[in-house]
Amino acid sequence: MTRVPVASSLLPAEAPPRPRVLSIAGSDPSGGAGIQADLKSIAANGGYGMAAITALTAQNTRGVRGVHVPPVEFLTQQLEAVSDDITVDAVKIGMLGNTAVIDTVSSWLERHRPPVVVLDPVMVASSGDRLLDAAAEAALERLLGLADVVTPNIPELAVLLGESPASDWESALEQGKRLAAAHGVAVLVKGGHLEGETAWDALVDLSGRSVSDVTVFEGPRVATENTHGTGCSLSSAVATLLGAGLDPEHAVRQAKSWLLEAIRTSSELQVGHGHGPVNHFHHGVLAGARSQAAYAGELWSTAAADLERIHALPFIEQLGAGSLAEADFAYYLAQDALYLNAYSRVLAAASMLAPTEAEQAFWAKGARECLEVEAELHRTWLVGREVSLTQGPETRQYVDHLLARAAEGDYAVLVAAVLPCYWLYAEVGATLFRAFEEAGAPDSHPYAVWLRSYSDPAFAESTRQAIAWTAQAARQADPARWARMQEAFAVSSGFEVDFFDAPRRRGPRSASGIR
16 A cells, blocks of 8 residues: 655645744834834734834834934845845834835835735824824835735824825724725724724724624723823734735734733833833744644644554555455444534534634535535435444444534644544545555445545545644643633544544444344
């Protein structure tokens, strides 16, 4: 038989393990905003931070005392020095100051075309004063066409549209939709300037990169004066996570979760007497910028070991060779039908717990397909065979494990528990089918039809997506939850081995081979 592959062809592609993020912004000597906040945010979210300084400010938590803009020729030297030597995975743009600076940055972006550009349009001070003249505002608007995501607050959103600031959330969201449509850019609409106990934000992305055109994020408004640099910190975190390979929705979701805790714990810093900074390193350096492949690879180390065990089982050897007793095959199929009935309920639970519409639709589709496959087994393979339709001990233990994880209500742990059924089944099937083809795919093989069913590319693609969703959930999990995910996955992976070995371990059979 074909040897079991040491690596899975279904693993997601590797992304840069530590995205290299360039911040183009002004400096804040008090450390709470600007370049200083950007570098902390990038590091806290697992990136490697770099900086090109557009302006030097004299400021603290109480306000700005002065601004010095160096010659734009020196800004060009900074930008070229970085890009001539270092691969830039993402760019965050903050304070630009004047038309010459904006044009310089635009020219550099057009020449180098970094993969990710996040623009935080610093245009309106907290006092409401405009920070740019009309020419600079027009130049910044042109810069929108070079950005992937723009993160305006309510006053800045209004300036970019040439309208009055929104007074309520619905109006702000409509403005965000108009800006996204006008410039072909994803807009993170921030509702921090509005009143109310709930803080609303929304990502408007009409490009198809996110799972939904509009994703609304609802969270509690934290009662604190420590909001210095929140816009800088959020946009830098989003740029870092996009540079790590997350799609815009998940990047924003994870960045907001991180920033919320940074604001909640900001009083621990005790910095300044005005609007203090946020606590960027409240969780140390996060593992959130690791790629999907890194998380999936850790799971694969468990799955690969169990896959080796599965392929050593007599059931698999005999199935591939065509020498498997019909009664053993029928028992396996009957247990599979019983398992699929329960598995469909588990996938339905995953759909109900899923955080996005795309994930909800994926798991719901899987639940429906389980029932369709179960019905097909009864209609074709099991009809006329006198097999027991009572769960065997291996099936019952596996199902009880999955139902228990579903009852806990933790989406991340649940999808980790259901993943081995996709992944190991797909890998076993692919190996059996390759061996069948290498043998000439003879029609005389008693299980030829069954082996050919393993070549379905749709199931392989579903498995890749299941791996991706699970790895995505892992990226947003804290260490304790990731450990629970690994445990749930390992238990299910072990049950997969037992399930394939169940026909050998079942009780005595009659002379006809039927229990």
